[in-house]
Amino acid sequence: MELCFHLTVGPVGLTDGPVGAAMTPMALQRSSGPIPVQFASAVFPRRVCNDAPNSSESKVPVNPENESLLENLSLMGVDVKMARQRQPGVLRKVFTNEQGVAEFLQGKGASLKVIASIISRYPRAITRSIDHLEQRWTLWRSIFKTDDEIVSILARSPESFFRTSDNENLVKNIHFLISLGLNNKDLHRLLTTAPRTFSNSLELNMQMVDLLEDICAELGGQNPKQFVKSVISRNLYILIRSTKRVKTNISILRGSLKLKDSELLALIEGHGADILDLSNEYLKKNLTNLQQKLASLGCKNTDMKKLIINYPMILYIGSDTLNSKLDCLLKGGITVQQILxxxxxxxxxxxxxxxxxxxxxxxxxxxxxxxxxxxxxxxxxxxxxxxxxxxxxxxxx
Structure with missing residues (x-):
C-alpha cells in the first residue's frame, strides 16, 4: 500500500514558507524528573558550573571530560571508548540530554540495547533537544508507516537522523525530491537505503541533479527530468556520491567501450545506473581485467561491449572473483559464447x-x-x- 505524502506535517508543516518560524529554538533540557527505572542507577548530579578557582590553586585543564556524564553513559550500556573515538567533544560538554534522548527513543519502541548502540556510534545524539527530535520524527513519519521502521534505520545508521539539527533543510530536501517526480515509495526507499541523502545540504543534492541533467543533454537525451528520476530510482546512493566520481566514470565508460551517445545514455538510464556508484579506480581495474580476460578467450571488443550493455553488473564483480567464475564455467564444459x-x-x-x-x-x-x-x-x-x-x-x- 503506497503512502500518500501530505504537504502539511505536524507543527513544522511542509509548507513553502520558512520552516524555522514554526520551530522553537533548540535548547538542551536537563530533565529534573527521574530517569526511567531502567536508567535509575545512572543518575548522577551534573556539575553545571564551578566556583572560580583561587589564584593560589593549580590551573584546571580546559574542558575536561564530564565525569558524571561518563558514568551515566556507562550505566546506560554505552560504549564510552567508542563514543570517545567517534566524537570526543561531546564527552566534555556540561549540558547534554542523554536522559531525554533515551526516554524519547524508548517511547518510540527502541530497546535499551539499541539506544546504547546509537549513542555509542553517534554521541552527538545526546545534544539534541526533545523539541527538535519530535519535529524531526514527525517529518520522517510523513514518509514511513510506523515508528518501528524509523527505529530500525536509527539502529543501522544513527547519523542519518541525528547528524544535523537543521529540520528546515530536511523539509527543503523532501520538497526538492518530490519536485523531481519521486513519490512516497521512492522517498521511503531512499531513507531506508541511503538516509544521508536527506541530511545533505539542499545545495549538494542540487549539484548532483544539475550534473545528471547536463549529462542527459550532452548525450542527446530529450527528457532530463525523467533521466534524473530514472537514475536516482535505480541508484539510491547517487546523491551521496561526489560529482567528480560520476563525471569520471562517465568518461571511463565512454573511452573504454567506444559507446555511441545513445548507447551510453540508455546504459546509464537503465540497469547501468549503478556503475556510476563505483570508485573510479575499481571501475578502470575491472574494465581492464575484463578486456584482457575476454581477449585471452578469443573474444573481440564488440563482445565485451555487448556483454556490458546486456549485463552491466559484471563491472561490480572484482577481477579475481570474475576470473575464478569464468575459469570454473569453462572447466565445467561451458563455452565462452554461452556465457556471453x-x-x-x-x-x-x-x-x-x-x-x-x-x-x-x-x-x-x-x-x-x-x-x-x-x-x-x-x-x-x-x-x-x-x-x-x-x-x-x-x-x-
Missing amino acids: EKPKVLDYSTQNITERLEELHRLNYDFQKNGINILDSSRKRFSAKLEKLVRFAASEL
Missing part, C-alpha cells in the same frame, strides 16, 4: 557454480545440447529440475 549469451550465470558464487556443475556432470548433462539455463535458477528451481533429471535417468535404465 547468458551472463546472469555469473550472479552465483564460484562455490555454487562448482556444486551445480558437479551434480549435473554426475547425470551426464549435455550443456551443448540443453544450454546453460539450468545454472541460472534459484536453489529451489534447480533442485526441482535436478529431481526431474534423476527420475528421467532412472527411467532410462
Whole structure:
C-alpha cells in the first residue's frame, strides 16, 4: 500500500514558507524528573558550573571530560571508548540530554540495547533537544508507516537522523525530491537505503541533479527530468556520491567501450545506473581485467561491449572473483559464447557454480545440447529440475 505524502506535517508543516518560524529554538533540557527505572542507577548530579578557582590553586585543564556524564553513559550500556573515538567533544560538554534522548527513543519502541548502540556510534545524539527530535520524527513519519521502521534505520545508521539539527533543510530536501517526480515509495526507499541523502545540504543534492541533467543533454537525451528520476530510482546512493566520481566514470565508460551517445545514455538510464556508484579506480581495474580476460578467450571488443550493455553488473564483480567464475564455467564444459549469451550465470558464487556443475556432470548433462539455463535458477528451481533429471535417468535404465 503506497503512502500518500501530505504537504502539511505536524507543527513544522511542509509548507513553502520558512520552516524555522514554526520551530522553537533548540535548547538542551536537563530533565529534573527521574530517569526511567531502567536508567535509575545512572543518575548522577551534573556539575553545571564551578566556583572560580583561587589564584593560589593549580590551573584546571580546559574542558575536561564530564565525569558524571561518563558514568551515566556507562550505566546506560554505552560504549564510552567508542563514543570517545567517534566524537570526543561531546564527552566534555556540561549540558547534554542523554536522559531525554533515551526516554524519547524508548517511547518510540527502541530497546535499551539499541539506544546504547546509537549513542555509542553517534554521541552527538545526546545534544539534541526533545523539541527538535519530535519535529524531526514527525517529518520522517510523513514518509514511513510506523515508528518501528524509523527505529530500525536509527539502529543501522544513527547519523542519518541525528547528524544535523537543521529540520528546515530536511523539509527543503523532501520538497526538492518530490519536485523531481519521486513519490512516497521512492522517498521511503531512499531513507531506508541511503538516509544521508536527506541530511545533505539542499545545495549538494542540487549539484548532483544539475550534473545528471547536463549529462542527459550532452548525450542527446530529450527528457532530463525523467533521466534524473530514472537514475536516482535505480541508484539510491547517487546523491551521496561526489560529482567528480560520476563525471569520471562517465568518461571511463565512454573511452573504454567506444559507446555511441545513445548507447551510453540508455546504459546509464537503465540497469547501468549503478556503475556510476563505483570508485573510479575499481571501475578502470575491472574494465581492464575484463578486456584482457575476454581477449585471452578469443573474444573481440564488440563482445565485451555487448556483454556490458546486456549485463552491466559484471563491472561490480572484482577481477579475481570474475576470473575464478569464468575459469570454473569453462572447466565445467561451458563455452565462452554461452556465457556471453547468458551472463546472469555469473550472479552465483564460484562455490555454487562448482556444486551445480558437479551434480549435473554426475547425470551426464549435455550443456551443448540443453544450454546453460539450468545454472541460472534459484536453489529451489534447480533442485526441482535436478529431481526431474534423476527420475528421467532412472527411467532410462
